[in-house]
Amino acid sequence: MGADVSELATGFDLERLTAEFYVDPYPTYRALRENEPVKRMPNGSYFLTRYDDLVTAYKNTKAFSSDKKREFLPKYGNSLLYEHHTPASSSTIRPPIPACGG
Numbered sequence: 001m002g003a004d005v006s007e008l009a010t011g012f013d014l015e016r017l018t019a020e021f022y023v024d025p026y027p028t029y030r031a032l033r034e035n036e037p038v039k040r041m042p043n044g045s046y047f048l049t050r051y052d053d054l055v056t057a058y059k060n061t062k063a064f065s066s067d068k069k070r071e072f073l074p075k076y077g078n079s080l081l082y083e084h085h086t087p088a089s090s091s092t093i094r095p096p097i098p099a100c101g102g
Contacts, residue, residue: 009035013042 008031021028032039032049039047048054057064076082 005031006035008032009039012036012039012047014045014047015041015043 005027008028012028012032029049032047037048037050038053039049041047048057072082
């Protein structure tokens with residue numbers, strides 16, 4: 001892993017994905033996991049790439065939450081898409097179960 005890998009992580013912007021990323025995103029994901037596993041995006045959001053970090057954020061909704069209504073209302077207006085992305089309760093959503101060896 002050299003400077004190119006570090007640059008992949010440093011230059012990553014979810015809103016400006018490159019053609020190379022669409023062809024093969026895995027080198028970028030690896031670079032992020034190894035160099036910036038919790039990546040601060042230019043828009044102020046965070047992009048998490050490690051499973052344990054994702055589970056921690058998912059389970060601790062008081063510390064890690066986003067105001068989806070504020071985020072999605074300007075994008076979708078008061079529409080079915082807005083309602084779909086801002087459910088009244090997300091208690092039925094569970095993180096994926098890691099694969100078991102054996």
